[in-house]
Amino acid sequence: MKKVGTLIGILSGLAGIAVGLYALFADMGTAAAQADLAAKCQLDKTVCIMATARASAEYGEAIGIAEKLHSGAQKLVFDPERFDALLEELVKTKPHYALIFILPDELDVNIAWKWLIASTKIDDDPFVDIRTGFMTGATPAMARAFMQRIVDVHEGRLKLPGKMIDQLGGNTEMAKPAFQQMAGSFMIPVYAERFGVETISHGVQGFSQQRLSSLNDAGILHFGGHGYPDRIVDTLNGVYVRKLALSPCVVFNGACYTGVTGRWFDVTTGKLAEKRVEPDLSFALGMLEQPVVGYLAALHPDHGIPVYQEMEYLACSGATLGDAIKHTHDGVVLGNGGIMPDLPTLGTGMQLAWTPKDIMLKGTAARILFGDPTLAPMPSFAREPFALATTAGENGSLKVVATLKNPSLKATYTNTFENGLSGGSPFNDRALLKIELPKGQTTASDVRLDRIVAGGSMLQGQIVGYAVEQDDDRNFLHVHIDVPSTAYMAGLLRQSGNTIELSVDQ
Structure with a gap:
């Protein structure tokens, strides 16, 4: 093309x-x-161990290692062409993670996309609800070795x-x-x-x-x-x-x-x-x-x-x-x-x-x-991109101020999908904000970009998309804001202390 x-x-x-x-x-x-x-693997959230019928038959040893690591995990055998058939059960159990065993010749982009869509259907918001890792290998022995390495890292035998x-x-x-x-x-x-x-x-x-x-x-x-x-x-x-x-x-x-x-x-x-x-x-x-x-x-x-x-x-x-x-x-x-x-x-x-x-x-x-989705490779070592402050506004609205805190980040501030604000620059710059809503607030009927201040001056910007996520018993407003870049991974937004101000209506 x-x-x-x-x-x-x-x-x-x-x-x-x-x-x-x-x-x-x-x-x-x-x-x-x-x-x-x-x-370390983070074992404090629920896990569903899933396998295709063929993987269940051929990857028994690897699945056994996973079941030992995730004791008490839900177990499902499924048809990779029919993820929709699992939804009723998954909506009931709402697993935080899914570890999916699948043979190499069963996995392709169609299967991945079907599962991605299914993994957003556990609740009504558009975001991923089930964090997923796929387990496979050229042979059953390779799949077993892959799963065992993860356990060995978790238990400290591999570094x-x-x-x-x-x-x-x-x-x-x-x-x-x-x-x-x-x-x-x-x-x-x-x-x-x-x-x-x-x-x-x-x-x-x-x-x-x-x-x-x-x-x-x-x-x-x-x-x-x-x-x-x-x-x-x-x-x-x-x-x-x-x-x-x-x-x-x-x-x-x-x-x-x-x-x-x-x-x-x-x-x-x-x-x-x-x-x-x-x-x-x-x-x-x-x-x-x-x-x-x-x-x-x-x-x-x-x-x-x-x-x-x-x-x-x-x-x-x-x-x-x-x-x-x-x-x-x-x-x-x-x-x-x-x-x-x-x-x-x-x-x-x-x-x-x-x-x-x-x-x-x-x-x-x-x-x-590919791997166990519960594995956290390292503790955090860098500052978050933005510090968020929220205050009550008029008529039940919420005022949000996001202050840029980490100019050392580069890709985080890059919109990889478009460049319409940036002339000859290959990509717009962006801010992705995740704002925890007050307890009891589950919706955002409108989100307005009030202003962006960069280096003491106003900066043009626009909201690309927003939606509210239900995650356990908490609700988060996600907002994507684009601003002009000046070059590849460069722009006026990327300075410590710059601010983005939003108004959010319930």
């Missing part, structure tokens, strides 16, 4: 911009790892090192054999507050077999670049990912299709073409053979900024991986005006008349977590 090709070209250019800017700011050399991460490596992917603007590994990160500098941080940038032939060891010793690993189910272009393929010697780690992948374990849909020919990746070539299945304990990746084309948003969210919240992927999907809801976008069932020959915004919204909705 022409729009997809144009969008990929834009994003490729952004990668070059990021690498060029990074070269100006980075220190050469490597970084020392900091203290190991205190990763995630305190190093983060940001692998940016092949850069066509560098000399083909060039390779640089540098201390620090331009793309996600906040991680230097807790981790030894390194960034890898290289030409299209620069990440050779001899460079595989450059990814060693990281507890958090990020991949960027263009992707297909069998590879990250000009970086690493499904054969060589199996030759890595990684430490126990959580991996965040921003390259398209790198969560695919079987069926996928090629969008580049003008019409959808159904294809399959062989198990021994699947990048995702190869990654799950490494000692990873969590892997976040997409089953369809997306782009890399939501990945950095996931990473920054964890830095500020110390939340679970299930919360991180929920945060991504809730951002899709808000970016689409407060409702989940249409997520169709894809099939061969379909002609998709999607705008670039549609492509990015649906692609971000195709991101999934």
